[in-house]
Amino acid sequence: MKAAEAIVKCLINENVDTVFGYPGGHILEVYEALRKSKIRHVLVRQEQAAAHSASGYARVSGKVGVCITTSGPGATNLITGIATAYMDSIPLVAITGQVNSTKIGRDMFQEADITGATESFTKHSYLVKNENDLPRIIKEAFYIASTGRPGPVLIDIPSDIQAAEIEKLVIPETVNIRGYKPTIKGHVGQIKRAVKAISESKRPLIIAGGGVLLSHAEGELLSFVEKTGIPLVHTLMGKGSLPGDNRHYIGMIGNHGFSEANRAVAKADLLIIIGTRVADRAWGGISDQTNEEARIIHIDVDPAEIGKNVGTHIPLVGDARTILTQMIDRVDRVDTDEWLKELKSFKKEHIKRKKEKAGSIDPKYVIETISKKLDDNAVIVADVGQNQIWAARHFEDKIGRRFLTSGGLGTMGYGLPAAVGAKIAAPDRQVVAVVGDGGFQMSLYELGTISQNNLDIIILLFNNSRLGMVRELQDRYYGKTNAVDLDKNPDFIKLCDAYGIKGVRINSDSELEDAFETAIRHKGPFLLECVVDPNESTIL
Amino acid sequence: MSRHVLSVLVENQSGVLSRVSGLFSRRGYNIDSLSVGETEDPKVSRMTIVVRGDDYILEQIKKQLNKLIDVIKIVELDPQQSVFRELAMIKVNTTMETRASIIEIVSIFRANIVDVSNETLTVEMTGDESKIEAFINLMNNYGIVEVVRTGLTAIERGSRHIKIQTRSEEE
Numbered sequence A: 001m002k003a004a005e006a007i008v009k010c011l012i013n014e015n016v017d018t019v020f021g022y023p024g025g026h027i028l029e030v031y032e033a034l035r036k037s038k039i040r041h042v043l044v045r046q047e048q049a050a051a052h053s054a055s056g057y058a059r060v061s062g063k064v065g066v067c068i069t070t071s072g073p074g075a076t077n078l079i080t081g082i083a084t085a086y087m088d089s090i091p092l093v094a095i096t097g098q099v100n101s102t103k104i105g106r107d108m109f110q111e112a113d114i115t116g117a118t119e120s121f122t123k124h125s126y127l128v129k130n131e132n133d134l135p136r137i138i139k140e141a142f143y144i145a146s147t148g149r150p151g152p153v154l155i156d157i158p159s160d161i162q163a164a165e166i167e168k169l170v171i172p173e174t175v176n177i178r179g180y181k182p183t184i185k186g187h188v189g190q191i192k193r194a195v196k197a198i199s200e201s202k203r204p205l206i207i208a209g210g211g212v213l214l215s216h217a218e219g220e221l222l223s224f225v226e227k228t229g230i231p232l233v234h235t236l237m238g239k240g241s242l243p244g245d246n247r248h249y250i251g252m253i254g255n256h257g258f259s260e261a262n263r264a265v266a267k268a269d270l271l272i273i274i275g276t277r278v279a280d281r282a283w284g285g286i287s288d289q290t291n292e293e294a295r296i297i298h299i300d301v302d303p304a305e306i307g308k309n310v311g312t313h314i315p316l317v318g319d320a321r322t323i324l325t326q327m328i329d330r331v332d333r334v335d336t337d338e339w340l341k342e343l344k345s346f347k348k349e350h351i352k353r354k355k356e357k358a359g360s361i362d363p364k365y366v367i368e369t370i371s372k373k374l375d376d377n378a379v380i381v382a383d384v385g386q387n388q389i390w391a392a393r394h395f396e397d398k399i400g401r402r403f404l405t406s407g408g409l410g411t412m413g414y415g416l417p418a419a420v421g422a423k424i425a426a427p428d429r430q431v432v433a434v435v436g437d438g439g440f441q442m443s444l445y446e447l448g449t450i451s452q453n454n455l456d457i458i459i460l461l462f463n464n465s466r467l468g469m470v471r472e473l474q475d476r477y478y479g480k481t482n483a484v485d486l487d488k489n490p491d492f493i494k495l496c497d498a499y500g501i502k503g504v505r506i507n508s509d510s511e512l513e514d515a516f517e518t519a520i521r522h523k524g525p526f527l528l529e530c531v532v533d534p535n536e537s538t539i540l
Numbered sequence B: 001m002s003r004h005v006l007s008v009l010v011e012n013q014s015g016v017l018s019r020v021s022g023l024f025s026r027r028g029y030n031i032d033s034l035s036v037g038e039t040e041d042p043k044v045s046r047m048t049i050v051v052r053g054d055d056y057i058l059e060q061i062k063k064q065l066n067k068l069i070d071v072i073k074i075v076e077l078d079p080q081q082s083v084f085r086e087l088a089m090i091k092v093n094t095t096m097e098t099r100a101s102i103i104e105i106v107s108i109f110r111a112n113i114v115d116v117s118n119e120t121l122t123v124e125m126t127g128d129e130s131k132i133e134a135f136i137n138l139m140n141n142y143g144i145v146e147v148v149r150t151g152l153t154a155i156e157r158g159s160r161h162i163k164i165q166t167r168s169e170e171e
């Protein structure tokens, strides 16, 4: 059997039914094998989108996302997507073609050292040197990508290796990598200490991060919160870890979070940090005011995150879901009534409808409204910028809903292709891509993929004719702006029309409900363009 | 910032060295020296890495190294319980007048002369760093042409040894 066919068999063995990719000269053998297989190949329009789509697919399906490209430029185009997935710990396997193995290092046509180039943001990578290693490598790659702290793994396969003959395909049943044994269960002694600290606390608070969602611990977290009565805040990546209408839910922390959530962190006497590295964006605006006396329990599957950005008193290494399960039986209710009352008193009225600005729409009102109208299992994908923060702050979390965004790298252009992956993973769920006019244009080419596959995605475009978030920063710091003006934007409705995608443009709040109903009812992709005032602010 | 000697067992395959050294440079850790070679098991290499940093940095270095899939085990060597050695080769200028005194110093240091020419002597010596530094200092008086050092390598004293098995559990 040809190695390329073995590769495809190994993929099927890993339960892969969909891959995102773009072909080329050094991956021909694999594409020929794919043609003969039952795996669905989604042709993107630029390789970066293949990685983002695989990421959206992974986050919605709970499986490992797979992207495939050719060598050289195909591989280097993947880089931003791989880095984006790495920063958000998304399980991906990226397969790249490579020049003939005997010619590597000679600067051949379309040769690029992609394992070297991606070294700092892949969890692991392989340059395949012998076709007989392929079954083991692919098995390991999926295992590494999906276990412990998930992340992208890259497999670079020279063209001669793809074409080589494998005598007999034997796919290993198990993986044994002596340097890789992630800790899943929490240390019992530490769990006891954590439980004791919880029982001694008066103002305990949970900070939930993306790790909660990655380990599918939402259910356990809800039980834990209900049983203990401990309130919860979350990071941007932790959005969705607890339903927004739960009485223990306080809100999102961070630079762009809610002040009551940040104040809660500052006032707490015990922080239970779950599945987050608490990076600068999340800790910003709090670190200077946190309670010095507060004790910290840090639960993370990656031991290197513990003690990296915030000090810890009780480290708990392991999988969030497993550890929460271990803890639930041991914890008792904490009397948090006073504490909760205090926290609720911090809460301000958020949606103060400002006076309507003529010819523009209030983006916060838009998100609030669509949040009410969308299904309880809808997926919303936010790009990066003001649009992202509007979406994160005003889209209500419910059990089953999913909020996707590029939190770690903050990659503009993530939204549209990630929505493609999400829709393909869950064709029956509503998928909305929230994008700014800047980020939309960074992935505009994906309109082709969306149209070709007739993906029923609502593209919610906030068109403020600016790189809004940067405009705001420049205004604040310099009082002047530079290079953020997108005034000569194309007519996006016409543009979508050229792709056969329907759309409407609205510029007043009163048009929103009808327009959104139309978007929901429409079968197939739909652009809803909301004209936003260029000076609209992110938070206020 | 204190100095620490880490003994790191890694899979003996291509790319490992670049992964380890890349980790140090991109996370801004200071590395004094790194030496690497095969172990009693040909599939495993042992790196001896000398790093500088406070407790926080050292802990991060160990944890980040542990995250590399190819890293099997990391042990920080206790200077009291270990033998540290480095090999240095030093080429010094000589004249008829200075040769004898150089040879005398070489023998005091139990170093070896491995090459002689009309103008130079090449000395090979092993020792811990301070011995090598001291020797180099003395040779400076004669004019050093070239110094080549391997970087530190180290082993534990007595019957203690680093077993090659799976990576040790964190904490």
Ligand SMILES: Cc1ncc(C[n+]2csc(CCOP(=O)(O)OP(=O)(O)O)c2C)c(N)n1
Residues within 6 Å of the ligand: A384, A385, A386, A387, A388, A410, A411, A412, A413, A435, A436, A437, A438, A439, A440, A462, A464, A466, A467, A468, A469, A470
């Ligand atoms: C690839 C990339 N380039 C640059 C940036 C820096 N950046 C962050 S937000 C932003 C503006 C985004 O503008 P737009 O997409 O129109 O969204 P808005 O903020 O107006 O909602 C920029 C340029 C980034 N995050 N990603």
